[in-house]
Amino acid sequence: GAVVSQHPSRVICKSGTSVKIECRSLDFQATTMFWYRQFPKQSLMLMATSNEGSKATYEQGVEKDKFLINHASLTLSTLTVTSAHPEDSSFYICSATSGSNQPQHFGDGTRLSIL
């Protein structure tokens, strides 16, 4: 079945560091990828929708300059948390789909801890 690979699975770094998370669709072309954020014991909140070759669409309240999203190819989207601070510590999950009426396939998530 379709597989989405998310890397790294865990990141621990110092405050002020920029962190890049990759999301790859391994066996299908992902025209759209989504980035979610999940705080402990809370639900998944959509951060942005990323379409290949175009700018990402951010949800209300999500800082575009803080969370940079690049979807340069049909198999790769990246989320960069710029100048990360402890409040950015969270679980970030990506998903990918080959079309709006197709299933979303989720990555295994990245646990980001900012010291």
Next chain:
Amino acid sequence: AQKVTQAQTEISVVEKEDVTLDCVYETRDTTYYLFWYKQPPSGELVFLIRRNSFDEQNEISGRYSWNFQKSTSSFNFTITASQVVDSAVYFCALRWGSSNTGKLIFGQGTTLQVKP
């Protein structure tokens, strides 16, 4: 506006008990999809089921069953003869409208603890 409500925050049962997880959704669109996902402690989301708004047939898959009732806007999930391995957070999710980009809105999640 679209909304998914999982009123049960936490449920605790003893192994072999049946348990039902509730999900109520809101949308004005006639075309939509409903999902259930399982999130074990390791964090990954495990897809369980997708149901479109035109298919109200209930579904059974092993110990899992789903009851979709458009009249009450509910899509409940029942685990029969629960097992310890069923312990996880379960999310109900909604994708709405033909023009929607495909993004999902999730409920708050229900934490299920199955005790031996």
